[in-house]
Amino acid sequence: MKILDLISLRFLSLIGHLILLIDHLWDHDGSIRNCLRWDNSIASYHEKDFEFIIALSLSIFLTLIETINFMIGISMFCPMQCLFSLTAHGSGAFILFYYMMNVWDCDLSWWILGLTTFLPALSEIIIVIRVTIYKVI
Template sequence: MRVSGLVPARFLTLIAHLIIVIVIFWSKDENVKMCLPESYTQAQYDFKDTQLIIGLSVTLGLFAVELIGFIGGITMFMPFQSLLSTCAHGGAAVALSYFLFDAWPCDWYWYIFGFCSAFPGLTEIITIIGVLAFKKGY
């Protein structure tokens, strides 16, 4: 099978998105504070902090699924999945960079998560099931 430019681009955008998510984990305090009113209680802070930690953790879980499918060779050479993943993770890397450096409100993370992590993760799961269970794609 011929390796196209999508394979390295997909790998690079996946890794870029992964690194930015890890950096957000380390410096999430400022984004959590952007979700809160000027005077907030510790309970409000803890709730928003937990909410962001859950979102980032689910994102990391979806990364695991995508990396297993990609590095395992199951979806590496599937053009639709590669293009979708490259576009979604490239967009996520840009959006999350703004999220991190401009201290966007943490509620905005869920939009980025839905379009740029959950959607490609779901299509990856469907593709892996299709390939392994039904032998489609080979």
């Protein structure tokens, strides 16, 4: 597989995952209601709602930072980052879509968003630091 194929696939997986994150933030009320027990109080609903909004907003922010760095070209031609980001965001899009359709436990969303958003953003930040300091890809 050529690097140009990885670049286009990485772009598609980043944008697809970003669209699903925004869509899930837009309509998160159903997921909160379904993952809580029916006898929960209003206070526990608002607590989970706030936690869910924070998690999704942070994920959208980190995915946007990764997308902007990708489009600027800082990590565009780094094949390992392309492959890692493609795998993480591609699987993140599928898992998030499945999570939206079949609601799981609310606490599982932190694991999903952590593994599919935070790890690629962390590696992207490391690459940005490495490129700006050492001028090496």
